[in-house]
Amino acid sequence: MTAPALRWPVAVLGATGAVGQAFIRHLDGHPWFDLVEVAASERSAGRPYREAARWLEGVLPPSVAALEVTACTPETVRAPIVFSALDAGVAGEVEAAFAAAGRLVLSNAKNYRMALDVPLVVPEVNGDHLALLGRQRAERGWRGGIVTNANCATTVIAAALAPLHAAFGVRQVFVTTMQAVSGAGYPGVPSLDILGNVIPYIGDEEPKIERELLKILGTCDGHRVTDAPIVVSAHANRVPVEHGHTACISVGFERKPTPEQALAVLRAYTGHEAVRGLPSAPTPALLVRDEPDRPQPRRDAHLGRGMTTSVGRVRADHLLDLRLVAMSHNVVRGAAGGSVLNAELLVATGQLAGLVAS
Ligand code: NAP
Numbered sequence: 001m002t003a004p005a006l007r008w009p010v011a012v013l014g015a016t017g018a019v020g021q022a023f024i025r026h027l028d029g030h031p032w033f034d035l036v037e038v039a040a041s042e043r044s045a046g047r048p049y050r051e052a053a054r055w056l057e058g059v060l061p062p063s064v065a066a067l068e069v070t071a072c073t074p075e076t077v078r079a080p081i082v083f084s085a086l087d088a089g090v091a092g093e094v095e096a097a098f099a100a101a102g103r104l105v106l107s108n109a110k111n112y113r114m115a116l117d118v119p120l121v122v123p124e125v126n127g128d129h130l131a132l133l134g135r136q137r138a139e140r141g142w143r144g145g146i147v148t149n150a151n152c153a154t155t156v157i158a159a160a161l162a163p164l165h166a167a168f169g170v171r172q173v174f175v176t177t178m179q180a181v182s183g184a185g186y187p188g189v190p191s192l193d194i195l196g197n198v199i200p201y202i203g204d205e206e207p208k209i210e211r212e213l214l215k216i217l218g219t220c221d222g223h224r225v226t227d228a229p230i231v232v233s234a235h236a237n238r239v240p241v242e243h244g245h246t247a248c249i250s251v252g253f254e255r256k257p258t259p260e261q262a263l264a265v266l267r268a269y270t271g272h273e274a275v276r277g278l279p280s281a282p283t284p285a286l287l288v289r290d291e292p293d294r295p296q297p298r299r300d301a302h303l304g305r306g307m308t309t310s311v312g313r314v315r316a317d318h319l320l321d322l323r324l325v326a327m328s329h330n331v332v333r334g335a336a337g338g339s340v341l342n343a344e345l346l347v348a349t350g351q352l353a354g355l356v357a358s
Pocket of ligand 1: 013014015016017018019020037039040041042043045074085086087088090091108109110150151152182183184185186187271330331336
């Protein structure tokens with residue numbers, strides 16, 4: 001791992017929203033990145049951050065409170081590394097403008113995730129897919145680039161299944177998610193809709209899980225990704241939980257493991273070698289719980305500064321081969337923290353210097 005000699009200046013687009021705020025918390029005191037700019041919509045631009053944002057959690061770092069929020073353009077935001085927490089309605093055009101202007105964009109929006117030349121990365125699982133950036137620059141003529149994070153529910157499922165897929169070949173996935181309200185942003189779901197309730201629908205969530213998982217678990221030859229040959233059936237539910245998406249997963253395999261064999265693989269998992277030891281990388285990469293009633297979002301979502309994926313209840317399944325429960329913090333692991341880890345991986349592997357306009 002190569003630590004940078006100087007901290008890179010970075011910016012957050014969509015800095016006033018739920019994910020934008022998670023970026024600000026995660027970047028506070030970061031050893032490699034210095035948050036110097038915050039940007040949001042015209043509603044917020046021109047105002048001090050402390051006035052533009054309704055700060056949701058913990059202490060707003062004083063250095064950020066005083067920053068003036070700018071518009072989301074490459075002319076007003078100068079940092080070479082740009083973390084995007086933009087609403088999908090605007091992310092497409094804005095992120096492309098930054099990439100064309102020579103910036104590295106680490107996006108949380110859905111717009112580019114399935115593009116053939118755009119890496120969709122959960123760093124421990126498929127950090128090697130960052131190699132697609134070369135093709136992206138060549139084909140689009142961009143001096144910078146776009147790297148995307150997965151949908152937050154897909155992230156937890158991919159993290160839990162990656163070691164099992166490598167060892168036994170996942171072929172079928174039947175998954176039911178219980179997703180936190182913070183996944184809908186701020187102000188998000190009206191309280192009278194969600195308190196004491198379960199909403200068995202999250203717009204476009206099931207198709208995202210069903211297609212993104214195949215790309216993340218697919219193989220990359222440096223130029224293209226071949227999807228993993230997995231059939232996925234997803235049920236997505238919104239539940240009255242603040243943070244932490246839980247996934248109950250039944251899995252069918254090419255080579256059927258016993259629960260004990262699957263547990264041994266999950267426990268031994270260390271993830272992509274280049275990710276280990278990075279500032280945002282959790283240790284262990286996966287936390288396997290033995291208690292029969294874990295993981296639970298209230299107790300486990302904040303482990304590893306929100307970056308730990310917890311897995312438990314690994315047992316035989318009557319429908320497919322195995323079933324298990326996985327959970328991680330949707331706003332940190334599934335969004336801001338995952339993006340920062342992607343940027344750390346690019347820095348540590350020397351892939352950033354060639355990408356970003358000086
Ligand atoms: P959010 O709370 O609604 O925040 C949206 C942000 O986008 C705000 O900063 C808002 O700025 C900005 N914005 C809206 N319209 C804009 C425009 N026309 N120009 C520039 N900025 C604009 O949403 P969120 O939950 O943080 O989600 C942000 C992105 O991350 C979305 O694409 C979402 O799908 C994705 N994501 C979210 C999660 C999660 O757990 N929440 C997880 C993974 C991915 P103003 O305050 O000025 O309006």
